[in-house]
Amino acid sequence: GAVVSQHPSWVICKSGTSVKIECRSLDFQATTMFWYRQFPKQSLMLMATSNEGSKATYEQGVEKDKFLINHASLTLSTLTVTSAHPEDSSFYICSARGRQETQYFGPGTRLLVL
């Protein structure tokens, strides 16, 4: 139980284009999902908290217009990187909040912006 999927697992795009990443909780409902960014050899950096049916809460320093988050249902949250640039290249990981305040993580999406 408590499986979270992400799609795509990796994506290469040209600078200036937008990329959408999906995060789904497959066998449980998640009113809250989280989006993280991870740089090589580093820990996870929380970008935003996504709550179903409401606006996402962004961490300090994260551009909300650059990273659009939508939590359309209890099993789906999406992160759209708008007008991507090479510095947005990173590993993006989502998690879904389950029972007992436990976060279950997706497998991650590697984004490369050329």
Place this chain on the structure above:
Amino acid sequence: AQSVTQPDIHITVSEGASLELRCNYSYGATPYLFWYVQSPGQGLQLLLKYFSGDTLVQGIKGFEAEFKRSQSSFNLRKPSVHWSDAAEYFCAVGAGPQTGGKLTFGTGTQLKVEL
């Protein structure tokens, strides 16, 4: 605000040897504590968690951790390490519903297993 310290950036052990990864946290009340493992290019897998009750918790893959309030620690242990345990290990602390389920992660410990 809560914080987590993982003092060891890298640890190398021989296969079959015992393992202990250290984690110290800072939080005023009883925290929610977690250990996750990450293999290269993968997401995080939950190993075990603690939020109340027995201070010695058992997890998957033969791991266990002990919550010691007096030391503000939640160290991860395994009696006999397997080569497949080589990965990055993250300790995390949360305040539960008060912070909307947000977690604070340590910087991670990279485990290398020598055959």
